[in-house]
Amino acid sequence: MAKDSKATFTDISEEDLTSLMEIFKSLSLTISSFISSEFKLKFLLSYTEHECKQFQDISFNDNPSIYNELKWFSKPALLYADRSFISRLANRILGGDGVAETVEDPDTWFFSEECVANEFLDLILDYLNTHNQLIQFEKSVKDIGYLHIYYPEDVLLSVTFKIEFDGEEGGSMGILMGESALKEYIKGPQESDTSNDISNESTDTNIEDT
Secondary structure: OOOOOOOOOOOOOHHHHHHHHHHHHHHHHHHHHHHHHHHOOOEEEEEEEEEEEEHHHOOOOOOOEEEEEEEEOOEEEEEEEEHHHHHHHHHHHOOOOOOOOOOOOOOOOOHHHHHHHHHHHHHHHHHHHHOOOOEEEEEEEOOHHHOOOOOOOOEEEEEEEEEEEOOEEEEEEEEEEEHHHHHHHHHOHHHHHHHOOOOOOOOOOOEOOO
16 A cells, blocks of 8 residues: 555544644653753753654654553553663663663563663553543553554654753653544543543553563
């Protein structure tokens, strides 16, 4: 199938997407404030852009990353972050200067990196859940090829954030959501509560060795 460079949603307007961006912008400020104060680190997570794309047109960073499959209003969603950011944060937590660790095998992650990746994800999910965003974790992998939640032609909202450490670029983070998840968000939490039964059981966010 030919790639569609002008992908659009059927029932979602740009005004609807703008209202959703307020959630993400608020999220980025909250995460930035927490990490900066908790680890005495000049850290900034900031929203950069959003656009509609077919899944086959989305270019994931060639650098090692962590990919998290989520259920947003019981619909699939994907959150991913560069390993460089995770590594720098883990280094700072362990008393270092916040520099990324280097390894010969890029598929080998330090235990500290896996712990920080899980904690970072928990922080985001906690924030969204307290803002009436019905969201839960499914699994994490280190290779996007192990996640099969979208077809190539599916149209998705791609939201991108940049990460800065001490004023320098420190990686990126992204979120992908389909139209079905966006429509549930626009309906509002009360309507969505009646159509979605999401378990309150605790979730294990351990990264799979893939």
